[in-house]
Amino acid sequence: MQINGRQHGDWTHYAIDSDLTAAADAWQVSLGLPGGVFPADVEPGAMVKVLVGDETVLLGRIDDISHSVAAGSHQLALSGRDLAGMLLDCSAPLFTGKGMTLQDVLDNVVRPLGISQIRVDAKAKGQIEKINVDPGNSAWDVLTRAAQANGLAAWFDPDGTLVVGGPDYSRPASARLILRRDGKGNNVLSLAETRSHAQRHSELTLLGQGHGQAQTAGRHAMRYQVFDSDVCYHKPLIQVEPDAASQAELAARADKMLADARLAGYTLAATVAGHRDSRGKLWTPGQRIEVESEPHGINGVYFLMARAFEGGRGQGSITRLTLKEDKCWIPAMRAGQQSGAKHVA
Template identity: 50%
Template structure:
């Protein structure tokens, strides 16, 4: 069992920037969400109102674009860059407020290289998109990936949108790990829950401060149809009337959605696309929002998107396993460290990446979880 001093140490938030480590904060907000393109962070520090050597030292390293790492108890939870800095001095107050995003920010802000490529694997397309922006570590976390008949990137398309489009065509999704590794894949729903969160009438063994259940039919559909066609190539004739249909039995009246996708290569891709769009609509229809003290599970593990959590709430009539889609580590002047969790239905999001098996075979286009070390372009070496 951890002693109190160890518990406090496990919750210390450190910012590492240009050889400087800062750990004393008035406020912080460190976000991570699998559906958000770039995880954001913001921190505020109060400084002495008189001249102070340490304060001046911290000020000198706060330069926009500087690489940073955010750690909690020595474990890295985010890698990225400093976006903006506000230095405010008013009567009786002197503070810095800084914010930034993880390494996905470059993909979100910048345009993708313009190219047309045929008969390409996922690995080749990803490398073409992210390599010019200095991203060199990529993991394809899927049993198999799609081989693209043709990929066409137009001027002005963002690198993130291009990457998402390629990933979704294979039933996958991109996100960044805390160490800066780009992952293309999906969750493993065979992993056991990392913790149990409880809210009981008698208050005994409660671990939650707040639990909010949100349900809505808006954005949900009884069926999703994807229509597509492909142009002929040197090796294949064109295909017309490509069609994929997915139905949601939980929506018991007719609410159809038809989507046209001109880059669907075959009926299997159309079916996979329809299934994903239907599951995405289910994601919008149900959310649990939980708030609790500290930043770790009862076993001492930091909360992280992708975990599975059992939730028991007698007031809500809930007892089941949910998927952790997003989490926020927060601190303000009135409360101690807290964590805000966004939970979704289990086994709904990105189903085609990993089948529900504990053992996975080697994929057609590469090993499961294979790390691709993409060399930097010559101008960055």
């Protein structure tokens, strides 16, 4: 780990998260200080580069420092987030923009906070008819709203680049996880499957209206309905959307809610030794991974949504992988509709 450009190592414990659905990736490290010497350059707000070997896995700042002394113990613990923490912590400027594009938001909200490396991975044409930034709205709130208007998501790459884009479902699976009863070829320490209908509904109905503008009449009585045929019992949800710009925007919101519920409804949690896959590459969210598990009756491709590196001095390094149903996160990034769903406008 580099703190303000100075190398620090030999941590007694470390944990480094990366999650495409979390606003900011977190990290934490701890170190014993038997000599009682506190590093002078370690301060809250200091820039941090977290490395695994020679590869950068996170760029951010120190949020918290805990320096504790007890009988026979002298400990230093640091924790923080990647650069998304700045966008979460800082309020967006107070302005009202009509027809704001994604690029407008990046130029007027994101860049002034010191985020200079930005990449838009998909062609974004969508406009938000009107953005009202109220006191207390964070820069991250405004950014994610603009991204979602274009059917995209926002996250930070390990090198500190803000990416606005989505998954590449055309990419072939890059790794394979195996759990067989006879143990041959097994490469996972544990694998847990969780299925849930807690957030899923058999039918979702959105009722929308939109505020009128100087040259545009208000929109009323908009309605969009979508069905999840995998929920084979009656479990309806009706929700009011008070500020929908159009029928198309209402439909996009309904589709996203259905996809988010489906995403939350299935998780594969795997633990593997080390931090690299069979190709020697660091595990990275966004990978498509083949999973074969005889005990679970699984043999298919899944999407790596999150990973957490853990280890430290005298400990074996492990990686916790969170896998989701493939082609479910931001389904608009692929051709066709999500299987198991149908729409009625």
